[in-house]
Structures are given as C-alpha cells and as structure tokens.
Amino acid sequence: MNRRTFLFGALGAGALTAIGAVPFALVDEDAVLLAAIDAIFPPLEGMPTGAEVDAAAAFRRYIANLPTRTRFEARGLLRAIEVGAAATTGSRFTVLDRDGRTVFLEGLLDGVFPQRLLANGLKQVCAVAYWQHPRTWTALAYDGPLVGRSAP
Amino acid sequence: MSVHIDCDVVVVGSGAGGGPAASELARAGLDVVVLEMGDKHDPKTFTQREEDMFPRLFQDAASRTTADRSIQVLQGKGVGGSTVHNLNLCKRVDDELLDVWEREHGLPGLRMALAPHYAVVEQRIEVSEVPWDRVTRNNRLLRVGAEALGWKHGPLKHNRKGCIGSGFCELGCAYDAKMNSARVFLPDAELHGARVLPGHRVTRVTTALGRATGVVGEGPTGEFSVRARGVVLSASATGSSAIVLASGLPDPWRQAGRGLHLHPGATVGGVFPDPVDGWKGIPQSWECTEFLHPTDPDRRVWLVPVFGHPVGVGSMLPGIGASATKRMASFRHIAAMTPMLHDTSVGRIEATRDARPIIQYQSNEADLRMMAKGMMGAARILLAAGATEVLIPTSRPRIITAHDQAKALANVALGPLDPPLAAVHPMGGLCMGGDPKRSSCDATGLYHQLPNLWVADGSLFPTSTGVPPQLSIYAFGHLVGQAAAAALENK
Known part of the structure; x- marks a missing residue:
C-alpha cells in the first residue's frame, strides 16, 4: 500500500465514520471553504472576508483547470474537513467557531502524514481562492501586475 | 478527425x-515536426496574475505533485516548455560531477564532448551575469x-535580453525578455x-521491426499520427519516461523511469524592519554555495533567494490563523530563501495508459538531514543580514530570532510535508550510461534498445546536477540534435 492509497483509505474511513453525523455528499463546499479561509487567514481590520472577494467562485475557476482526479481530490478535501471535524470534535467544521476551527486545523498540521496532507492541501486551496483577489492586496501593500503601467 | 503527418524526424516537446x-x-536539412502538448503563447497576453497564468503555463495548473502529494512539482507546458516560466538561471554542471558521470556511469569523454555545446548555447541565449545595479534587495540581503x-557566495548568470525587471518571471515574461526556447x-x-x-x-511511440516509426496522440481536432525516420523525446524528465513506459518500448532491464531526482526545496522567510519588496526586480541573482559541493555527500544544499506573489507567498509562509495573516501583512518586509537539495533520494516515473506521468519519490533520511542543515543555513544568513525573525515552515512553525536557535535547526527531525517541499528541476528517468543494464540511453541520447529513438531533455542526467539544469538541458538538446541529424543524414 503506497501513501496515496493510504490517503484515500483514510479519507474514506473518515467519511464512513462520520457519515451518520454529516452525509458526505451533502456538504456545502462553499461554506467549508469560507470557514477555512476565515480560520487560516482571519482578516485583519480593513481586510475583506473570503465571501467579500467571492473566494468560492475563485476556487471553482481554479479547479476547473485541474485534471479530473485532482479536481475530485480538491472537492473531497473540503468534504473531508467537514466530516472529519464532526468525527473528531462532535461538530461540523462550519459550525465550529473560529478558534475551534483553528485548533482543529492545527491538530491536523501536528498530526500524522494523511492529516498534514489534508491541512496543507486546505491551506493551498485557501491561498489560491483568497489572495488572488486585488482587494486582498491593499493590506499587503502589493501593487499588483505591472502590465499596463510604466516600467520600474 | 484523424490527422496524419509524414516527416524525417519528430521532436516531442519544445522546451530547453x-x-x-x-x-x-x-x-x-531534415524535415522536422515539433509536437507540443500545450498552447503557443503570445507574451503580450500574459497578465502577471497567478490565477490566470498558473493554468496557462504549468502542468496541471501548478497542482502537480509527487504521487503521495508530499512534494509540489512545477513543470511547464506550452511552446517553449518550462523555459517560459523559469527564472533564467544558467549554470553549467560542475566538471567534478561530469567526471563522476564519466567514471561511474560509463560515459568516457562526456565532459569534452559537452563543452562545445555549452559554449554554443550560452552564446545563442546570451548568458551573462546579472549586473550589480540590477541585483534586488532580496538578493543583496543574501x-x-x-x-x-x-560563507561562500557570488553572482548568478541569466539568459535575459531587454529585461525591465518587472519581477513577474515565474508567470511568463510579458515583455518577451527571456532568451528561451520559444524566442x-x-x-x-x-x-x-x-x-x-x-x-x-x-x-505513444510506434515501432515496427525493431525501429521507431513515429508517434501517435491527441491533437486539437482528434487523434493524430506522425510517421518519421527518427523520434526525439524532449517531453521533460517526467513526460519522456511516461511516453516510453506507456508505449511499451523494449526495456529488457527495466530501466525506463528509474533514477529520478527533483532538487526539492523549502522556503525560509525573514522579516526585516525596512521594506524588501521581494517581488520586484530580477529574482535569484545571487547564490550561497557554502553548503554545496558537486560530489561531497555532506555539502548538498544550495541557498538562493526566492520570492513570489500573494498566492505563492500565502501558500508558503508557515502556520495558520491570526499569526499567518499578520505575516502576510508584512509582505513588503519579507525576504525569502530556499535551501534546494542536490538530492540523493531516487524516485521513479510510472505512467498511466495514456502516458501521463506518476511521480514516485520520497526523500531519504540523508536528504531530510541535509534539508534541516539548509534551513539552518538560510536562517543564519537572514539573521546575519538583519532579519528580526525568521520563519521556519515546519508543521508547527518555528520562529527564530537568534543564531543559537538557528544552529539547532540542523538537528531537527523532518518528515513528509514537514516542511512542505516544492521542486522545479525533475531530472533522470531515462538516464544515460554506458551499460544498457543500468541505463536507458548512451552519451548521445540514443535509446539503447532502438536505433532511431533519441532522448533530449533532463531525463538523461544520471544523478542530480546540484545546479539548475536549464543550461545543461539546452546543451544536451544541442548535442543530441546534432547526433540524431548525423545518424539520419547517413541513412
């Protein structure tokens, strides 16, 4: 059994464990993504929320370009986070408050390889969905693309 | 609709x-057809936006990883291949390492044979040192x-002409200033x-009577086939192996796909009191080689500045929560470096039936120890340059503020995704060597088992190069092209 097989097994087992509490197929992916962005990159004063930059739409645009299997994994990742939280904390990820979500995700980062894989994958997805939007750049003092402006 | 093309030689892949x-x-004078899986890009359409350019320039929209998902593997697609998005670093493989390739891999005379090809491609892509007045603060801090x-350090050479220093190189040059394969x-x-x-x-490569007869695949209007007297595989160190494996080409000693190296690297960030503006200007113009030697097993890590744009930086900075956002808010004040491994871990390429690569690779213990040493080195450089804190991307982030803390990093036990690693230099898979039982190709790139199939990309390298492979891939492409031309002209 390689690590990939193990990962899929772990995801599947996690889903089955929690299936009674949260049907895997009924997870609201957008809600999980926005809740994850709020926990991973909680906006400082003046910064937009994930919803305000329509991060869910950005996520969908991003995964549309991925190979079928990777797209499936990216969506499965969000679902696994929701049911995984339910299985380990008793509350769905989207129901936990921000501190609860952060603690849950930090636990994954500190965990065994498949758990780290989930947490790191989620962070990548959140970074793509959130930091791509120009409204998030103001707080970074990042001036964005140079095309259309004069050379430095 | 099925399309058929006849030519003398078909080249698969259009990169370095x-x-x-x-x-x-x-x-x-040969009739040549070059097949590229990606699109032809007009640099004027490059938007310098990560969300636009990742899908256009990178395999799998930059989501490609090793099979276990532990290492991100960034590879290009489109006319020009990875030379469209790479950072233009040009460094020859060290002579000491070429001597090892000659001695231990049955490649006598390789160093002398390769030298004129290095010279020609360096001249054609106009390799030159980045002048000091173009070296950015991120690089000057190193x-x-x-x-x-x-510690040992020095300037790096690039292949740029007309560069305005926009700093968006990894998203394709909108000013067409890269002297790359496409240009x-x-x-x-x-x-x-x-x-x-x-x-x-x-x-798939097609064969008959012990010879390659061409290739088949999927084109814009459906299936296509190309019939040719010679086939050159230049589809990258992952792609070429995948095609050989999916084609079921003769491989009696099961060498195809073996000998993969990646040069994995982590990202260590330092926060400085004054703005660094790391995303502006020419990236990676200075290097530290204190811990890098071509053949010393205890010195196998290269330190070089690195930076990105908001999505990339948000992904690579360690940690989550309010502290992660605060670090992002320090974006202008962050300098970053990557310890890149001259890796001894050996992976292999497998292939799906339709020739998509599956990258099997796991870091060995020695490489993980070397990565810890590299993070120590990067942290110490950043501290010595004035960083108030250094961010170590282990699963539980370490914040380093003093040299004794940094020195202790060398003894930290690392593991998969701890820290997350990224790789931009796949090498090997169809390694060259003198013994067909231990290699796939000879020193001219000719596949041992077929008389008219050549490999001309990083697949040929029998070990990690320890330096960016771009220039060496150009040189081998030039060498293999001449060798294949000579063989086909004589038929």
Whole structure:
C-alpha cells in the first residue's frame, strides 16, 4: 500500500465514520471553504472576508483547470474537513467557531502524514481562492501586475 | 478527425531540450515536426496574475505533485516548455560531477564532448551575469548575510535580453525578455523549415521491426499520427519516461523511469524592519554555495533567494490563523530563501495508459538531514543580514530570532510535508550510461534498445546536477540534435 492509497483509505474511513453525523455528499463546499479561509487567514481590520472577494467562485475557476482526479481530490478535501471535524470534535467544521476551527486545523498540521496532507492541501486551496483577489492586496501593500503601467 | 503527418524526424516537446534539438535537425536539412502538448503563447497576453497564468503555463495548473502529494512539482507546458516560466538561471554542471558521470556511469569523454555545446548555447541565449545595479534587495540581503558569516557566495548568470525587471518571471515574461526556447531555438528551427505544432499530446511511440516509426496522440481536432525516420523525446524528465513506459518500448532491464531526482526545496522567510519588496526586480541573482559541493555527500544544499506573489507567498509562509495573516501583512518586509537539495533520494516515473506521468519519490533520511542543515543555513544568513525573525515552515512553525536557535535547526527531525517541499528541476528517468543494464540511453541520447529513438531533455542526467539544469538541458538538446541529424543524414 503506497501513501496515496493510504490517503484515500483514510479519507474514506473518515467519511464512513462520520457519515451518520454529516452525509458526505451533502456538504456545502462553499461554506467549508469560507470557514477555512476565515480560520487560516482571519482578516485583519480593513481586510475583506473570503465571501467579500467571492473566494468560492475563485476556487471553482481554479479547479476547473485541474485534471479530473485532482479536481475530485480538491472537492473531497473540503468534504473531508467537514466530516472529519464532526468525527473528531462532535461538530461540523462550519459550525465550529473560529478558534475551534483553528485548533482543529492545527491538530491536523501536528498530526500524522494523511492529516498534514489534508491541512496543507486546505491551506493551498485557501491561498489560491483568497489572495488572488486585488482587494486582498491593499493590506499587503502589493501593487499588483505591472502590465499596463510604466516600467520600474 | 484523424490527422496524419509524414516527416524525417519528430521532436516531442519544445522546451530547453526540444528547441535546440529541433533547431540542429532543421539546420541539417531534415524535415522536422515539433509536437507540443500545450498552447503557443503570445507574451503580450500574459497578465502577471497567478490565477490566470498558473493554468496557462504549468502542468496541471501548478497542482502537480509527487504521487503521495508530499512534494509540489512545477513543470511547464506550452511552446517553449518550462523555459517560459523559469527564472533564467544558467549554470553549467560542475566538471567534478561530469567526471563522476564519466567514471561511474560509463560515459568516457562526456565532459569534452559537452563543452562545445555549452559554449554554443550560452552564446545563442546570451548568458551573462546579472549586473550589480540590477541585483534586488532580496538578493543583496543574501550577499550581506553570507558576507557577515564568511560563507561562500557570488553572482548568478541569466539568459535575459531587454529585461525591465518587472519581477513577474515565474508567470511568463510579458515583455518577451527571456532568451528561451520559444524566442531563440524554435524560431530558428522554423526558419529552417521545421513545423511547430501546439496542442498535440503524444501518447505513444510506434515501432515496427525493431525501429521507431513515429508517434501517435491527441491533437486539437482528434487523434493524430506522425510517421518519421527518427523520434526525439524532449517531453521533460517526467513526460519522456511516461511516453516510453506507456508505449511499451523494449526495456529488457527495466530501466525506463528509474533514477529520478527533483532538487526539492523549502522556503525560509525573514522579516526585516525596512521594506524588501521581494517581488520586484530580477529574482535569484545571487547564490550561497557554502553548503554545496558537486560530489561531497555532506555539502548538498544550495541557498538562493526566492520570492513570489500573494498566492505563492500565502501558500508558503508557515502556520495558520491570526499569526499567518499578520505575516502576510508584512509582505513588503519579507525576504525569502530556499535551501534546494542536490538530492540523493531516487524516485521513479510510472505512467498511466495514456502516458501521463506518476511521480514516485520520497526523500531519504540523508536528504531530510541535509534539508534541516539548509534551513539552518538560510536562517543564519537572514539573521546575519538583519532579519528580526525568521520563519521556519515546519508543521508547527518555528520562529527564530537568534543564531543559537538557528544552529539547532540542523538537528531537527523532518518528515513528509514537514516542511512542505516544492521542486522545479525533475531530472533522470531515462538516464544515460554506458551499460544498457543500468541505463536507458548512451552519451548521445540514443535509446539503447532502438536505433532511431533519441532522448533530449533532463531525463538523461544520471544523478542530480546540484545546479539548475536549464543550461545543461539546452546543451544536451544541442548535442543530441546534432547526433540524431548525423545518424539520419547517413541513412
């Protein structure tokens, strides 16, 4: 059994464990993504929320370009986070408050390889969905693309 | 609709290997067809936005990883291949390492044979040192830190012409200032009659009576086939192996796909009191080689500045929660470095039935120890350059503020995804060597088991190069192109 097989097994087992509490197929992916962005990159004063930059739409645009299997994994990742939280904390990820979500995700980062894989994958997805939007750049003092402006 | 093409030689892939190979074959008067799976890009359409450019320039929209998902593997697609998005670093493989390749891999005379090809491609892509007045603060900080520590450091050479220093190199140059395969070699090949066909993904090399007869695959309008007297595979160190494996080519000693190296690297950030503006200007113009030697097993890590744009930086900075956002808010004040491994871990390429690569690779213990040493080195340079804190991307982030803390990093036990690693230099898979039982190709790139199939990309390298492979891939593309032309002209 390689690590990939193990990962899929772990995801599947996690889903089955929690299936009674949260049907895997009924997870609201957008809600999980926005809740994850709020926990991973909680906006400082003046910064937009994930919803305000329509991060869910950005996520969908991003995964549309991925190979079928990777797209499936990216969506499965969000679902696994929701049911995984339910299985380990008793509350769905989207129901936990921000501190609860952060603690849950930090636990994954500190965990065994498949758990780290989930947490790191989620962070990548959140970074793509959130930091791509120009409204998030103001707080970074990042001036964005140079095309259309004069050379430095 | 099925399309059929006849030609003398078909080149699969248009990057640093395929470009010069096609150019040399066409200059020899052969009828050349270059097949590229990605699109032909007009640099004027490059938006410098990560969300736009990742899908356009990178395999799998930059989501490609090793099979276990632990290492991100960034590879290009489109006419010009990875030379469209790479950072233009040009460094020859050290002579000491070439001597090892000669001695231990049955490749006598390789160093002398390769030298003129290095010289030609360096001249054609106009390799030159980045002048000091173009070295950015992110890079100058590496020099300051290394100087303070008494460590070896120096400038790097690039292939740029007309560079305005926008700093968006990894998203493609909107100013077409990269002297890359798309700008230099492919136009030259076309000038000499070659046809470059984007949107054509090869799935199989066809054979008959012990010879390659061409390739088949999927094109813009459906299936296509190409019949040719010679086939050159330049589809990258993952793609070429995948095509060989999916084609079921003769491989009695099961060498295809073996010997993969990746040069994995982590990202160590330092926060400075004054703005660094790391995303502006020419990236990676200075290096530290204190811990890098081509053949010393205890010195196998290269330290070089690195930076990105908001999505990339948000992904690579350690940790989550309010502290992560606060670090992002320090964006202008962050300098970053990557310890890149001259890796001894050996992976392999497997293939799906339609020739998509599956990258099997796991870091060995020695490499993980070397990565810890590299993070120590990067942290010490950043501190010596004036960083108030250094961010170590282990699963539980470490914040380093003093040299004794940094020194302790060398003894930290690391593991998969701890820290997350990224790789931009796949090498090996169809390694060259003198013994067909231990290698796939000879020193001219000729596949041991077929008399008219050549490999012209990083697949050939029998070990990690320890330096960015771009220049060596150009040189081998040039060498293999000439060798294939000579063989085919004589038929």
